[in-house]
Every structure is written in C-alpha cells, then in structure tokens.
Amino acid sequence: MLDIRLIRTSPDQVVAALSKRMPEDQARAKVDEVRHTDELLRKALQESEELKAEVNSASKSIGLLMREGKADEAAKVKDRVRVIKESQPQRDALARELDEAVQSKLGVLPNLPDESTPAGGEENNVIVRSAGTPKQFDFPPKAHWDLAADLDLIDFARAPKLAGSGFILYKGLGAKLERALIQLMLDLHIDKHGYTEWQTPFVLNRESITASAHIVKFTPEMYHDAADDLFLLPTAEPALVNIHRDEILDGDTLPLNYVAYSPCWRREAGAAGKDTRGLLRVHQFDKVEMVKYTHPETSYYELEKMLSNATDVLDLLNIPYRIVQLAAGDLSFSAAKCYDIEAFAPGAKAWLEVSSCSNCTDFQARRAAIRFRAKQGAKPELVHLLNGSGTALPRVFAALLENHQNADGSINIPEALQPYLGGLKKIG
RNA sequence: GGAGGGGUGGCCGAGCGGUCGAAGGCGCACGCCUGGAAAGUGUGUAUACGGGAAACCGUAUCGCGGGUUCGAAUCCCGCCCCCUCCGCCA
DSSP states (O other): OOOHHHHHHOHHHHHHHHTTTSOHHHHHHHHHHHHHHHHHHHHHHHHHHHHHHHHHHHHHHHHHHHHTTOHHHHHHHHHHHHHHHHTHHHHHHHHHHHHHHHHHHHHTSOOOOOTTSOSSSGGGOEEEEEESOOOOOSSOOOOHHHHHHHTTSBOTTTHHHHHOTTOOOBOTHHHHHHHHHHHHHHHIIIIITOOEEEOOOSEEEHHHHHHTTHHHHHGGGSOEETTTTEEEOSSSHHHHHHTTTTEEEEGGGOSEEEEEEEEEEOOOTTOTTSSOSTTSSOSEEEEEEEEEEEOGGGHHHHHHHHHHHHHHHHHHTTOOEEEEEOOGGGSOTTOSEEEEEEEEETTTTEEEEEEEEEEOTTHHHHHHTEEEESSTTOOEEEOEEEEEEEEEHHHHHHHHHHHTBOTTSOEEOOGGGGGGGTTOOEEO
C-alpha cells in the first residue's frame, strides 16, 4: 500500500513514478480518485469527531452533575447528547464507506518503481550481466523431460492420475536429488550467508495473505480451502513477512535475514499452452525463499546482497545464468526494483527464471504494520521488506540435468552437491 | 469435538459502570546523589488517524466485532486465540 500522505502532498511525484509502469492518464486518474475520496473522508471524519468530542465532554459533565445531586440539570444535558447521537449512525456509516473507498482505491495502486527501474514493459528489461559459459556440446543436448524420464527420475506418465496435469511425481534418485538441492540451498544461506531458517505453516489465513498484498496479486492463482478459509502458500514469502506483522522491532536487530523452504502452489489458471512441458510450469513446486527486513537506508544495498546470495546457488551448481533487471511494467505489484535470475537450459534452448529478487520498500510493511524504532524513544518507522528466491527448484533441477548431461544420457553431479547425495558423482 | 479458566501498556499486574490511556512494580531514558559505580532518589516513558508552523488539541484503541447506557477495560451477545481436563488421532 502506498502512503496516503505522499499522495496528498506530492500527487505529481506519485503520478510520474506510476507512469513508468502504466499509461500516464491512467495513473493520473487513479491518483486523483484517491485524493478526491480522501478529502471527502477527512471532512466527514472531522465533523464526526467534533460531535463525538462534544458528546464525550457532555457525558463527563453528567457524571459530575449526578455526584453533586443536580439530577435535573443532568437530564437536560442527556437530552442534548441524545439529539446529537441520533444522527451519529449516518455520519459513522458515511465515514466508514468513504474509508473503505479510500482503502480500496489506494489498494489497487502498485508500488512506485525505484529511480533505477527502467520505464515501460517487458521489452525494456535490461540484461545486467551474464555468468558462466554455456557448455559446447558435441551432440544435440536433450531436454530435461527426456533426460528425467530416461533416467527414471520423474514419472511424467503417472503423475496426472494423482492430481491432474501440472504436478510432478519424483521417483527414486529424482526425489533424492530434489531433496539434496533443497538441503544445499538451505545450508548455503544459513551457514555462508547468515540467514535464519524458519519452517512455516504451508497454509495462511486471509489476514496474513491480505497483509502482504498477495490477495491482490494471487487470489485466482491460489489454492484455497473454503472450509477454513485458508490459502496454500503461493510462495513462502507471505509466511515469512507475516511473522512480524503488527510489531515494532528493535532497530538494532535489523536487518533480519530469513530463509525458508516450502512447497509453493499456484493454480496458474489459463496458462496452459506455453512452457508447460516437463518442469517449466507446474502447480506445485519446491522453493527456498529469502526475506529481509531492513532499515530504509540500506534496502537497496541488501537487495544486491540478496541477489548475490541467490546467484551463489547457481555458481555452486555450475549452471550458466544471466541477471535481468525488470522494467517497471514487468514488476510485481509490491516491488520497486527487481532482478530476475535466468538459468540457461541448453536442451530446452531457453532461459529459465529461477529466482526473482525484489525490494518492496515500505509497501508491504505499511499494510502489515511492520515497524522498527531506530533507538529508544524514537518514533517507529516502517521497515523495508525484500524477498528473493534462493532458488526455485524445478527449473534448477531442469537446468542441472540439461547442462551436465553427457552423450550417453548420464548426468554429472556438481561437486558441491555430491555430499548431499552420498558422494554420488554421476546419475545413469 | 465437549467441559472449565483466561486474554489489560515493552514485560508483570491492579481495576469490574463516570474523575481510566488506564494504579503499582519491573525494564528503559534523562537528572540528582557518588571520586566512579551500585544502592537510593526525582522526572519521563503506548500506537494510529485528523487538525496545527509549533506548543499542543481532538478522535480511536484494555484479543476482535456487535449491543446496552448520557457514559464501558468494567455489563450482554458472537467470534478468535491461549491454558487445564476429557474425547479422537500421526
């Protein structure tokens, strides 16, 4: 959620920033709508509060009069209060209505892109750097769906029987490889990068989902249990962000660096057709997620650190990748700046998005009411929240198979991963 | 799922219809005392929103939502969460 006060005091600045991710007239119209409704709200609120103040002081005087035994005078004041209160329900209703209107109009405005974020849509994404040299094959490299099927790592044929298409059924060494990758990533972030591990519920209630703004982004994308109104995690990010919801943190403890493994569920309704083969786009996948709670001044520095924490995974696995900075129009709703990491998959001949590292500034923290005190007695300030995948498993699994395949269809296991597979150097 | 008990400020804990944003204590901050410290002592110490240049003022908040009342932390109803016991269960 954006700061309503910024919209009040600097609407042009807000419109200019939003225009990087949507047509300017559209941005202008949305901002003006918020301002207009907000003005009405404040007027209504003021009027209502003045009358409430009058009622409060009258009620106090009634108490005093009663104690002094002046019951008839007290009765007169009571009558006056009753008159004021008769019209109070309408005023309250109006104020509530306007407040809800402001919240919902404000709620659809996405975060303001950072200065360094390019304007425009996907076509303006920038490749920041590439790392690793794609291996030159002296044979046509196979796609991971063929490799995985041939090596009996994934049972693509039987999987749909269990929960429909888009679900993976890992088998034998395939399941173990998945587990090993999760372990490697967690250990790396915990031991080398200083993150604290959490194991969270895999479902969240509506309050939590709403607080981190995922309800806007994900509602139709999320699996939802109607009986208890619980949502399956689309990512562990909202779980990690809600840990400190409605809290005022001690500034000395920042930044908080959290990491969690979780399965992620996404309905991806209507996405059928593109990138659906193999592991490219599935309804349930494993992910190791990083979240940082930071001081506002250090959030962009922390974003760079988080990005390198994520690329360390690919470096360890010897998978070539490139870093793409997203243009404003391609940013997720809460992000001000975002880097995608794309792993190269020589078999599928594609760049696969395996991580997305975003600085959401104070956008999520505002709705979730996550603040910190710089020092004792200082006014609470909103923290900045960052999230990044470190990394998403299926596409890393795919890139691993495709990059390290041999002519005979076997797969070399990168050295760093071998300890997690009992020293295994090769599959097949 | 059933029965009972409970949710008050950073923490502990009083309050059970008016003077209560809330006693007292702990913690914390600043001052006094001290050669320095401890002890002692004094003062201060919630959050959000609105108004105001500011001082400050107003409104709301005692788990959440509603109700009764001129007035609710206090009474009533619903929900959520925690604890104890019972049942079921990996």
